[in-house]
Amino acid sequence: MIALLCATPFELKRLLPTLAGATDLAAPGGMRLVKGTAYGDEVIALATGVGKVAAAAGTRFLLDRHPIEALLVCGIAGALSPDLRLGDLIIATELVPGDVGVAHSGDYSVTGPGLCEEGRVIFHPLFTTSPALVERAQRAAAAEGMAYVLGKVLTCDQIVLDPELRAHLGESFDALAVEMEGAAAAQVAAGEGLPFGAIRTISDELSHDLVGFEKLLQYKGQSRRNLWNKRFRLSVTGRDTITRAKEMAKGRDLALENLASFLAAFLRDTDRPL
Secondary structure, eight states, rough: OEEEEESHHHHHHHGGSSSSEEEOOOOOTTEEEEEEEEHHHHHHHEESSSSSSHHHHHHHHHHHHHHSEEEEEEEEEOOOTTTTOOEEEEEEEEEEEEEEEETTTEEEEEEEEEEEETTEEEESEEEEHHHHHHHHHHHHHHHHOOHHHHHEEEEOOSSOHHHHEEEEEEEHHHHEEEEHHHHHHHHHHHHHHOOOEEEEEEEEEETOTTTGGGGGGGTTTHHHHHHHHHHHHHHHOEEEEEEEEHHHHHHHHHHHHHHHHHHHHHHOOOOOOO
């Protein structure tokens, strides 16, 4: 059984039409777990919530409770390459934990997590995805006539809104896109020897300036009335932010549409083992 892991409810919602007989199962608080079948095979899909802790906790939950044979992290991501456009498909070959390292006043050095191996601590600057899953993803993309790019995907525990910072990250890591879950899920899967892969579709391009979007976010304890009052005031004082937010929503919808098409083809490809 393959497991699909995503961050948000709207990502999971786009995956559900692919699953026949989709049924909700017990999941940790803040997560949603759905099980169904696709082309005769059982599939389980989990929305973990945003961020590395949520992704790692969700992956650990799946491993402990369900007999999964492979894990595919999927969802939207922000472009780090100027060549990527809205809706473009990325098949990750490596997942890079970009914000784990050594900080001091003069510099910041990325190391990746330190894991115990053979009685020593070994640092992991990246996690390599399963070649078999990469090949299957390429076949699925070709079957749908979808162009795709192979390469590194960066995982950070921050939403990167500034295009200059995204450009810097892309150049520093030679990465195609940035998201907030992949490397954390990969770390847990790698520790158990579970094959894993990652698929991302681009929801915002490198040139898109997303600074100010944090003012639109909803926080725990914030009433709906308070949220909408803030958004109304922002529509008057920061009309450009609202306009850009609507444009980003269109990019998100296109990215999710392409992701759903890809996943249908990916799950349909059952000729070869994972």
